[in-house]
Amino acid sequence: MTSFGLVKGVRARITLVDPCGKPIAGPRSRIVTTGWISANVEPQMREAEDLEQTNAEGRVCVSDRTPPERKWNNVTLELCKVNTCLIGLMTGWELVLDWEGKPVGFSDQKEIPTDRGVALEIWSGVGMDDECEVPTDDDILAPGAASAALPYGYTLLPVVREMQVGAIEYGASVSTITLTGITANGVRWGRGPYNVVATDGANTAGRLLQPIKQGQHKRVLYTTIAPPEATEDCCGLILPTPYYGETAIDVAPAQPACGLEPSNEVQSAAITGTPTGGTYTLEFDGQETSALAYNANAAAIQAALQALPTIGAGNVLVTGTGPYTITFAGDLAGFNVVTIIADDALLTGGTDPAVTITVVTPGGVWA
Incomplete structure (x- = not known):
């Protein structure tokens, strides 16, 4: 059994998805950032309800209780460096372009989009005491051995939707931007379009070993696959093929280098x-x-x-x-x-x- 803590956010990746978690491939569908301060994921519960019936004498004759149920998770993401494309991905807001056509800002809008969302992946440390396991043999000396890899905590929210930007304070201090939203059923994320876990003893990076199931809003696990490097802007996304089902491939293709543009048909x-x-x-x-x-x-x-x-x-x-x-x-x-x-x-x-x-x-x- 593996036990680990979650400390220090290392990296976050945001991917454009449909309302059920299907990644939307395209030229500007993903971004990896270190420009965030904190991410808070808090369950929103449907509270338990007492069921009670008294008899004619006023005494309780039937007593029961409905179970509590998680409805969704409230997500709060505080940013310290505001990438305009990141804001556009998470909110659906229109980007403001400069004379060269480069995004330099954003404009808010009245409506909150409900036909889209983002998948949020967060890598964290696992605590210094958990980073180094005691070797039991010389396998750790082999190049690329999984036992030699440093571990990370990995959290996946396959759908975060209804993202909104909170109040922005301007004053004699650093201004930050806070985004809030709620999670949703992410079954169409499946095993995901990225390689995030080890698939063998050689630490070969591959897709999630088990797909996201019906009703799952969050997955937290221990991984020996390092997080992706931060990107300067939104980048292209391609999907593994086959993506779903028993014939789905285990190792996703490398994502296109940022800055490349796909051909138009x-x-x-x-x-x-x-x-x-x-x-x-x-x-x-x-x-x-x-x-x-x-x-x-x-x-x-x-x-x-x-x-x-x-x-x-x-x-x-x-x-x-x-x-x-x-x-x-x-x-x-x-x-x-x-x-x-x-x-x-x-x-x-x-x-x-x-x-x-x-x-x-x-x-x-x-x-």
Whole structure:
């Protein structure tokens, strides 16, 4: 049995997730920081309730009690160095950009987003008396041996949502920013996108050995895998594949170096066979466009694609006069998206008219 204390916060990593803990891959989805003072995690309980019934004489004839239940954890994070991207990740607030397009601040907003959250990972020391175990053999002398690695405490909150910035005091003292939120069920975090625990006696870093289960809001454990280095800004996130289930891989891929940008997916739509009439449709991720005329121009194709709920306004650009170049942008920039499917059965005239979709540039390639 392992016993350890939690002392001195060493590092914190914040990752953008959906309301159930699924990591959201993208070019600015994670940040690692040392710029925090404290993190407080306090259970919010549903108190036990006494159940009692008296008889006609006024004496207790039935007495019982409902069990207490943890509803969520109240999370308070106090920052001493305010990275604008960190604030944006945790609150969903709009970032203020300078003339070069670099984030230099943030603006608050009236609504508190409920369709997103962050995963908060915290590494701590384990106490000086617990750092050094007594060797029982010479295995500790082998390079990279797990028994020679220094231990850390690791705390995971797979979903923290409804983050809000508290009061900021300006005066003759250092100003800090305090963020508060609540935890939620983090079952979609699974085993996570990062390597945080040892998977064998050689101290090979891998994903969590057991996934987050239904109703779990917090996990605390002892690990011999060192925390990641702090990053200067938000960085790209890629996910292991397969991510879930019995076939999920044990060791996650290395995350992209900060500062790199993933490629935007570019697809091409070529209309061949010289049709003289009829229509065709395009399907993206299960949603089909309205009918497009055989000679529809780039603007019409772009409007039809942006009208799809799986794409949305501003998330695809169409150029050219045939073949048409379809570039994914906006919320779909930097992702390896599904390939568009064309239904050309209603094209007429010409010789075997068809619409052919090809991937010119795969999205999500980091370079």
